[in-house]
Amino acid sequence: MLEPVEQKESGSARVAESLAMAIHEHRLSPGMKLSEDEVGEIYGVSRTVVRAALQQLAHDHLVELKRNRGAFVAQPSIKEAREVFEARALLEPRTARSAAERATPEDIEILQNHIDEEHAALDAGDTGRALHLSGMFHVEIARIADQTTIADFIAQLVSRSSLIIALYWQRRTALCESHAHDALLKALARHDGAAAEELMKHHLLDLLTSLDLRDQPSVPKSLKEALI
Amino acid sequence: MLEPVEQKESGSARVAESLAMAIHEHRLSPGMKLSEDEVGEIYGVSRTVVRAALQQLAHDHLVELKRNRGAFVAQPSIKEAREVFEARALLEPRTARSAAERATPEDIEILQNHIDEEHAALDAGDTGRALHLSGMFHVEIARIADQTTIADFIAQLVSRSSLIIALYWQRRTALCESHAHDALLKALARHDGAAAEELMKHHLLDLLTSLDLRDQPSVPKSLKEALI
DNA sequence: GTCCACAATATTGTATACAATTATAGCGCA
DNA sequence: TGCGCTATAATTGTATACAATATTGTGGAC
Known part of the structure; x- marks a missing residue:
């Protein structure tokens, strides 16, 4: 059992990766709102995992989280x-x-x-x-x-x-x-x-x-x- | 209404900050396990917000998340x-x-x-x-x-x-x-x-x-x- | 017609409940 | 006694439910 352990990536990682790719490829434009319900429905996961993904992206400055208002694709100044x-x-x-x-x-x-x-x-x-x-x-x-x-x-x-x-x-x-x-x-x-x-x-x-x-x-x- | 809006920091931000401070001040040692239940009870919040805090700290490489095993204070190689x-x-x-x-x-x-x-x-x-x-x-x-x-x-x-x-x-x-x-x-x-x-x-x-x-x-x- | 107040709606923030996975302890067997 | 298996317990992963906040729509006063 000395294989490289391959962490089967969690749902939030998958969603975050997909959203990041969409941003990299300019399919998601700066300022666009990323509603938790909507994203969750698209990927077939609950808001819990969507929130985790959005928080990860926020930490990378790819999305901006506005308290009680939601997540938006970042618009760097x-x-x-x-x-x-x-x-x-x-x-x-x-x-x-x-x-x-x-x-x-x-x-x-x-x-x-x-x-x-x-x-x-x-x-x-x-x-x-x-x-x-x-x-x-x-x-x-x-x-x-x-x-x-x-x-x-x-x-x-x-x-x-x-x-x-x-x-x-x-x-x-x-x-x-x-x-x-x-x-x-x-x-x-x-x-x-x-x-x-x-x-x-x-x-x-x-x-x-x-x-x-x-x-x-x-x-x-x-x-x-x-x-x- | 042109005040600087002062984002009242969310619960997870408060927990993350406190944990980070504890790590900075060496009150939490590398390798120590951070159980979600335990941390949540200490701060009087649910596991939901603890998880958000731990994910943030993981992104900063202050804690390591092991899938299905929990969060541990990071041990940099x-x-x-x-x-x-x-x-x-x-x-x-x-x-x-x-x-x-x-x-x-x-x-x-x-x-x-x-x-x-x-x-x-x-x-x-x-x-x-x-x-x-x-x-x-x-x-x-x-x-x-x-x-x-x-x-x-x-x-x-x-x-x-x-x-x-x-x-x-x-x-x-x-x-x-x-x-x-x-x-x-x-x-x-x-x-x-x-x-x-x-x-x-x-x-x-x-x-x-x-x-x-x-x-x-x-x-x-x-x-x-x-x-x- | 415009502006403001208030109600209705929608969305996020948090807590809880359940499912899946892992760790642990007990037991049997060599 | 030591090893391995199984059943139990504990912990995390995810989904759902409820509470708090913001947005939107409506009605009325000026």
Whole structure:
């Protein structure tokens, strides 16, 4: 009985994961209300487990809980958007350097797959999924660096970045990301830590400057179809 | 009706805060079981709110939830201990620099009060409270830097550091911290960002090297008296 | 026609009840 | 005596019921 114990994930974890995915892929828009009854009915669980899921998402700043008013998909402010990218700027470049020093051929292959899937999703017109995969690329790098704690932080920041992009992305800059990821992958593959750190730093700056952090946003929409 | 709305904190928030404080002050030891019934009876609330509190603490890595087995005060591994301090090393020095550039006289006064309280707690022999205040000093610096997101991360890392100290602190090094905090405060007061960054960096290194991260620990104990 | 007060409705916050899983103790057997 | 099995007890996972709060709709006064 020495198997890895595989914690069969609880109902709330499943609901939280599904809602998070929907937010990452922009099927749930910032500001949308997540009624406990409604969500519970969709997933066929009671409000108890929905509440647990919503609390978990609230802790990740993906939803905002307003007392006696309910849960809403978070709408990061401009200040919060800047803060998220400041935090990423502190964490990710150095982590990319560590990843470059440790990356195995298997790691490189996994990252290459991520990029390929991302391109495929883009070609299929599924920009939501492409965005999600693009974020996963960053998280995977932290995992390669063997820094679980930092990886958790980056995962949260990437999630929040997804909401920030939903709110502040200016459409004119197209899909410049992919190439940045390609260059990063190459630096990782040749264990060039300095280059990886520098590339990541500029990649994050590019991302930040591609946002329009001047005016204020909004726009909810309907719920059930977004979750199917 | 433009008052700041003061969200009267929910029951679970109160329980979580109290439990977190008990952990910070080392009144709850790593590995101790937190039975839902028992905790609920202590605070006079139902298991529903206890569960919410425990989930929140689990998300901060202060307690570990084992499926169908209950909640336990977390026992960070040696690897996790190193990771926590690596993350702090990435976040805190730069944040201290920002804080030095922004600190107002009021901020300095608040920090000075923290230090004074910390010394008072030490003189009163309340090392648990002293340790908690020592951690709050770090969080306060992030708040001064006006980086809420990073401050949240640092708060979590400081919490986890408290558990790490409970497990791996080697008693022979006494209370070297206080002076480091004094020096930091002086750098902040004269807006010397470079010095603040350097001092924080070395302070964290000192902290890390004062730990014994070689062998493995344990030891639970009773619960109710720890919470009064 | 607009605004305010109050009632009706809906939603969340909490407690309790039941089901599922795990831990424990007792018993039989080698 | 020691090991393993079973039955019991204890604890957590989930669902439901009730209480508290916020939102919405209605009616009336100005």
